[in-house]
Amino acid sequence: MKKQGPYFFEEGFIKMRIGLAYDLRTDWEFQENDPLDVNAEFDKPKTIEEMTEALEAGGHEVKRIGNVDKLLARIPDLGVDIVFNICEGRGGRTRESQVPVILDMYNIPYVGSDGLTLGLTLDKGVAKKCFVADNIPTPKSFVAVNSDNLETADKIGFPLIVKTCHEGTSKGISAASRVEDYQALKRQVDLVTQVYQQPALIEEFIKGTEFTVAVLGNEEPVAMPVVQVSMDGNVNLGDSFYYFEMVSSDRLQYVCPAKASEDLARQMQALAVRVYRSVGCRDLGRVDFRVDDQGNPYVLEINPLPSLSHEDVFNIFPQEFGLTYADAINYVLQLAAHRCGMVERPASNPFLKTDSSKMRDAQYEMRYTRQ
Ligand SMILES: Nc1ncnc2c1ncn2[C@@H]1O[C@H](COP(=O)(O)OP(=O)(O)O)[C@@H](O)[C@H]1O
Ligand SMILES: [Mg+2]
Structure with missing residues (x-):
């Protein structure tokens, strides 16, 4: 097979049958009293297409499973080597835990965090108790x-x-x-x-700026380049914040590399890894921050099931390494496969750059002096 990206490495490559578990927005049947954003967290069909394409480009075979009902109907004979889970689940604060718990029951490997981490991070009140216990600044x-x-x-x-x-x-x-x-x-x-x-x-309420940092890895999680949130073309958000009506609008943009000092970016990357460890996150995650006017970062939350849409952060930070969305998705898969004992050696991390700070500065200049 033709080598298509850094994720396809000759030595140690195994072709996997990957089951995709997801909830589609279009599957939701609105009930009379449902708020308009009731299915906001579910994925667009396009995201499933994008993930399928990325995994196929990595040389794998993709089988679409769908939501937890469909998973239950097909278990235990899924006929896959590993499940790539992005299911939101249904009902209450254990909803994201449903798919991982079922897969654990049947000893089926999957990408991402387990049911405990997904449950405790979905309840922001509980997650914040972990942050406070681990001395992680949070509002x-x-x-x-x-x-x-x-x-x-x-x-x-x-x-x-x-x-x-x-x-x-x-x-x-x-x-x-x-x-x-x-x-x-x-x-x-x-x-x-x-x-x-x-x-x-x-x-x-933290008045100031907003950032998000993806983290990849297991034994040694690595923070990705910091991505900044801009609203209506402005990164100094002040009293503005990100609410539901903006999610699908063009008012929100991501800026990468972030317009933040080297010191602040490093602080957020270090905090993101501490948060990731604090809640026992696996393979991938994304940590959201607000930074006040004095430059103090506060962790808002960690998302162990971050959006994997092309419009989101997993399509942005790879560009800082000259890599692509498909590289990120396939690297996350390799992390999970190694964690589950399916591949002997972990893939070398293509998202590590020793001179990343220099590169950041150069790009920072480029993007901001041209405007
Ligand atoms: N304490 C806060 N101060 C200022 N803005 C906040 C605060 N908490 C949340 N926000 C705003 O609301 C958005 C969503 O909050 P967040 O806690 O990340 O929840 P989620 O992304 O799960 O809906 C944030 O991206 C931010 O714009
Ligand atoms: Mg958030």
Whole structure:
């Protein structure tokens, strides 16, 4: 077979049959009281096409499994060597754990974190307890199951942001989620607890800038180049933040390399690896940060199931190494295959560059002086 990228390495290459487990937005049947963003975290059919293409380019065979119901119907005879799981699952804070737990029951190898890590990170309140225990800076916060006792807000101080405790993709977050007084706080907590039927996470609002850092690896996880969030062409977000209506709009752009000092970028990369280890993440993950006006980074959350769409970060950081989305996807697969004992030697990491800081500076200049 023709060598197509760094992920295809002669020595140690094995062709794998890969089962893709995913939830499609188009599979969701809207019920009467569903909020508009109810299926926000599910994938677009295009993402499944992109992943299939990438894995096939890596020399593998792809079998599409689909969601947890389809997995259950086919188990135990899946006829695959390994499952690439990006399933969001259905219902409650253990939903992302459903596929990994079933695969563990049948001893089927899979890409990504196990059910415990996916459950504990989906509940942001629980994940933040790990961060605090491990001395990882995260905005001050408290969790409310209803709007009866919100006095802790005084200890933190307004403005605050009210989020759903166990959702992603800015689900449940709107322009009204940043609150400046008790009346607005109560309104948002009622919305989260009643419409989204889960506790609300109330957090100190961090005015400033926003970044996200992918991490790849197992024994020695490696942080990828820092990617910055820009809104309406501006990286100085101040009081702006990323809410659901922006997810599919062109108001949000990613900037890589980030417009951040070398020191801040390094701090975030080191923190991203600590967060990854703190929650027992495997193979891949992505850590979201806000940085305040004094330059202090705060970890918002870790996503062990980051979006693998071409529009997202896994299509951006590879470019900093002269690599592609397919290289990233196939390298993640190799990490999982080695962790599961399917390949003897790990693939050498194509996402490691000893002179990455120099390269960053050069590109930084290039991209920002030309505007
Ligand atoms: N404490 C905070 N201060 C400022 N903005 C925040 C804060 N928490 C969240 N946000 C904004 O809301 C977005 C979504 O929050 P996040 O905690 O990453 O949840 P998710 O991405 O799972 O929906 C962030 O990308 C950021 O723009
Ligand atoms: Mg996030």
